[in-house]
Amino acid sequence: MQIWIPVNRRPGFADECRRxxxxxxxxxxxxxxxxxxxxxxxxxxxxxxxxRYHRPAGGLREAPACPDHSG
Incomplete structure (x- = not known):
């Protein structure tokens, strides 16, 4: 395994961090x-x-379950 640790004194380091x-x-x-x-x-x-499925009288037609399950 190899771990790379940046040298924070290197020129451009702060600019790269900002980018x-x-x-x-x-x-x-x-x-x-x-x-x-x-x-x-x-x-x-x-x-x-x-x-599409809601009836003004209050009932629902035969329909699939409401996507958010709140009816």
């Missing part, structure tokens, strides 16, 4: 955007399911 930290931060921001997109998509799908 990697910025890459991680931007990946985190992208993940939040993806989470928001998924939330909206699931909400739209749930509303489509309800509009």
């Amino acid at each position: 990697q930290a910025e890459a991680v931060a931007s990946a985190d921001a992208a993940a939040r955007d993806l989470d928001a997109f998924i939330d909206v998509a699931l909400s739209v799908m749930h509303e489509a399911w309800r509009s």
